[in-house]
Amino acid sequence: MAEKVLMKGNEAIAEAAILAGCRHYFGYPITPQTEIAAYMAKKMPKIGGTFLQAESEVAAINMVYGVASTGMRVMTSSSSPGISLKSEGLSYLAGADLPALVVNVQRGGPGLGGIQPSQSDYFQATRGGGHGDYHMIVLAPASVQEMASLTVKGFELADKYRMTSMILADGTMGQMMEPVSLDFEASQTVEKPWATTGTKMSRPHNIVNSLFLQPDELEKYNFERYERYKRIEETEAMCEEYMMDDAEICVAAFGIAARVSKNAVDEARKMGIKVGLIRPITVWPFPKAAFAKAADKVKAFISVELSMGQMIEDVKLATSCKKPVFLCNRAGGMIPAPEQVLASIKEAAEIGGAN
Amino acid sequence: MVVFDKPHALTDAPMHYCPGCTHGIVHRLVAEVIDELGIEGKTIGVAPVGCSVMAYNYFACDMIEAAHGRAPAVATGVKRADPENHIVFTYQGDGDLASIGMAETVHAAARNENITIIFINNAIYGMTGGQMAPTSLPGQVTQTSPYGRDVKQCGFPIRVCEMLSELDGPEYLERVTVNNVKNIRQAKKAIKKAFQNQIDGKGFSLIEVLSSCPTNWGMTPKAALEWIDERMIPYYPLGVYKDRSAQEAQDK
């Protein structure tokens, strides 16, 4: 095992991407993710890769579209307002079935918002974000180690399913340092016979395209894409379950909210409250099965979020609203304290217990 | 004996362009140049949003359809993916290149991105049915300037070659037209130079082609070709606006 080093989450993403074989990065400066660009600017020229500071977020995602068309691993990163700008490109990547990795180190919104950590782009990320019917694979790291490992995983899934993988992090994950082991190797990339790398005069031309003027044809592609999404939902959903075996209350939280919630769960356990945590690692596909199973056992759910309550809708859907789902949240760049989560757990235990 | 044939770099797909439209001529010129330079197998074209949106069906090389205005950014990605082995061109109209995609155009030029841009300037939005373009002339009647383009209210047309020539970045900028045989020959020469520059690693070359849109101009094809002489060329003079290599050779 490689030696553990202290790294910022943003740097861990950048280094993991390079280890995963990504040699092309395009980005635009925005807090709190600029370390990724800075890291790439330093490293890429030394390994024959491309770092290019684009003129805009829009240009950056379209440069990604260009490299992705050639089948090479490519990424960009940004933070919330920048992701809104990139949404056009995200939709085109989906429409053209191109693999790419996009990082969103979220900050509070809406509008220019703030620069402190947030999870309020959950809807945008899990529902696609741009126009049209599509999804991205959305990975939600909760440690610097996961910032690295999920980046590698993100590239693999993107290639496997010909779609965008998004790392949905937040300012805390991006800025914090933790020990990380960068024990990755560039995984075998899949064959990409569709790539536009020149016909070499040996095959018909490839076309990377999302325009289909015949509605029946466009419908067919949408249906096919959703067949693929269904397979992904069945096979790629990931979550971590913590103290769920005998839990009567289930906390749902991802990313930094899950870290805070773990402290609260530990405290509540000391008080004798049977509480556990389900931490989605993929937020799309959402780990529905784990929640559906929990819904038959627990008395109540608490969704802990750095937003006005977005993931809570997925918790309700996954559990068919069988049990009450409470919201414990802060917004605008504020982070719930473990005490706040603990108070919610106690409250839920009382209400749930009365059922 | 074959006296006239379609270039290899064009497919057999029937083009959708209106009668009298000059897109077909420019497509052919680009394809002839690709044939003559023997680069079809390594060429990747980027189509715009606009009338030439389906250019990906017409060119036989690998093709990518870009979002509106983003072709220079997409081309940047394709080129940088494999600079040694990719010849990359974009084919864009005036709305795509000079309005919604102006930032991408200017910055690709400023970076001297080693790509070739074929820029069709027909002073109108064609595909959406004839709206005012960034290059519509003062007084020009369009669907969205029904009383003629009022420069007080909506500003002046943009002369792309002149504007980009102020940048240190670009290698080559030339404005041509295709409204008669002589001009078509010159246009082909310019397009060939723009591709050759890329092969030679010289950098960003943009060829602006003054083109006609008889349908949306409300003219016969012949009158439209004359309108280029009468109205467009006076505002958009033909010629080379930048040729860095020639300039450097002269300065030596």
Next chain:
Amino acid sequence: MSTKQFLFSGFGGQGILFAGKFLAYKGLLDEKQVSWLPSYGPEMRGGTASCSVILSDDAVGSPIVSAPDVLVAMNLPSLDKYESSVVSGGLILADSTLIERKVARDDVKVVYIPATRLAGENGIPTLANMIIVGKMLSELNDFGDASIEAALAKVVSAKRADMLDANRKALKLGAEYVGG
């Protein structure tokens, strides 16, 4: 289970983040679980800067330190802001060159050290942060082991080898400071 939570706070430019990073690296080398979380934003120079460091025998939950066991306050606004958050029985280290008032609480241990003055007098004007860290480590009976040297090697840029000595000197000055 042993977990210690540290909060470093001061002006941007005082090396708050660096001090925290040194401690985090030391923790890593001591085979602890560690996290380091900075305040961030347009406050790199002159504004307030803080950073949370957690050293634990178990996996670190939330990396945010809201109730520190140890507070290092390098200016008055920091002491004003965080004094009340320190856990009862905790430790506060204050740079007495820049903080004239005394800590009001009597349920915490307080160490006053004129770190900025000592740094100036000893020709290492940028290392008041490490002087105070030296004192902190000695207060925690954690000074003098090999991990200090290894941690310094990790956080001081290889290009600035001269700074290694200066940092060693600062840590030692702090550790040996008597008074406060």
